[in-house]
Amino acid sequence: MKEGYQEQGSSPRSSKEEDFVEERSLTSRQRARDQLTSDVEAFIASGGAISEIDPEVSADPPRKPQPKYGSRPI
Numbered sequence: 001m002k003e004g005y006q007e008q009g010s011s012p013r014s015s016k017e018e019d020f021v022e023e024r025s026l027t028s029r030q031r032a033r034d035q036l037t038s039d040v041e042a043f044i045a046s047g048g049a050i051s052e053i054d055p056e057v058s059a060d061p062p063r064k065p066q067p068k069y070g071s072r073p074i
Contacts, residue, residue, distance in 0.1 A: 044050070 040050070
């Protein structure tokens with residue numbers, strides 16, 4: 001069968017569902033963990049450093065509250 005053609009009886013949705021199931025399988029998760037571990041080890045081996053940031057630190061600074069009382073149109 002040529003590439004790009006689907007088998008009879010299969011739909012694009014079932015293909016996406018199969019991909020989704022593969023993304024969530026235990027073996028695929030373990031592969032992702034192994035890949036992440038090897039990437040981190042390579043980063044550290046090349047001189048990289050990992051720093052821990054406190055949980056209360058935010059990249060989004062707090063904004064001044066804006067009064068919205070009575071701002072809705074009638």
